[in-house]
Amino acid sequence: xxxxxxxxxxxxxxxxxxxxxxxxxxxxxxxxxxxxxxxxxxxxxxxxxxxxxxxxxxxxxxxxxxxxxxxxxxxx
Amino acid sequence: xxxxxxxxxxxxxxxxxxxxxxxxxxxxxxxxxxxxxxxxxxxxxxxxxxxxxxxxxxxxxxxxxxxxxxxxxxxxxxxxxxxxxxxxxxxxxxxxxxxxxxxxxxxxxxxxxxxxxxxxxxxxxxxxxxxxxxxxxxxxxxxxxxxxxxxxxxxx
Numbered sequence: 001x002x003x004x005x006x007x008x009x010x011x012x013x014x015x016x017x018x019x020x021x022x023x024x025x026x027x028x029x030x031x032x033x034x035x036x037x038x039x040x041x042x043x044x045x046x047x048x049x050x051x052x053x054x055x056x057x058x059x060x061x062x063x064x065x066x067x068x069x070x071x072x073x074x075x076x
Numbered sequence: 077x078x079x080x081x082x083x084x085x086x087x088x089x090x091x092x093x094x095x096x097x098x099x100x101x102x103x104x105x106x107x108x109x110x111x112x113x114x115x116x117x118x119x120x121x122x123x124x125x126x127x128x129x130x131x132x133x134x135x136x137x138x139x140x141x142x143x144x145x146x147x148x149x150x151x152x153x154x155x156x157x158x159x160x161x162x163x164x165x166x167x168x169x170x171x172x173x174x175x176x177x178x179x180x181x182x183x184x185x186x187x188x189x190x191x192x193x194x195x196x197x198x199x200x201x202x203x204x205x206x207x208x209x210x211x212x213x214x215x216x217x218x219x220x221x222x223x224x225x226x227x228x229x230x231x232x
Contacts, residue, residue: 023168
């Protein structure tokens with residue numbers, strides 16, 4: 001996102017394809033959407049990125065990155 | 077530190093050349109005219125998502141788009157995008173296209189109203205010029221027709 005110029009960017013630190021959380025978690029979907037909408041008024045110029053400080057694993061593990069890398073590179 | 081997707085995607089698409097990032101030729105900034113709780117809101121997705129009874133997207137350079145009803149009761153959603161990440165979002169497309177959550181926020185008056193339709197198209201298209209000159213303006217016209225104030229794109 002830093003290399004292109006979208007007007008406003010909300011960063012959600014979740015695996016790609018799971019931006020709004022885990023399947024079936026409606027509360028998380030609403031929480032992220034509400035957070036994104038609340039940030040809108042804070043953008044003052046193009047190119048800014050607002051971080052919602054989401055964490056995929058409640059313990060802070062980033063093992064999902066390796067799982068995702070393996071998935072994206074599978075069956076090449 | 078955010079995961080760097082671009083090197084992975086470059087490795088994934090080899091021997092095809094890596095994707096080129098292209099910025100729009102014109103500034104895309106528009107000032108907010110209303111707060112969210114007074115705005116009509118639409119979702120956009122690049123997941124090639126559609127309602128089950130809509131025509132499928134055709135990989136990979138499909139430049140069409142679908143208007144998807146914002147009513148959560150409008151029917152099951154299907155993801156046509158060819159990405160390998162699809163298994164989890166296919167279990168629950170709302171994790172990339174939170175149609176029900178947005179409707180819930182409208183019911184709670186946290187957003188002004190729902191656009192009658194949301195928009196879906198195919199991500200990963202390499203014909204950037206056609207996206208900018210044809211696809212994006214066509215979508216913008218439909219959003220303007222629906223009197224949308226805010227469009228939230230969830231990249232896929």
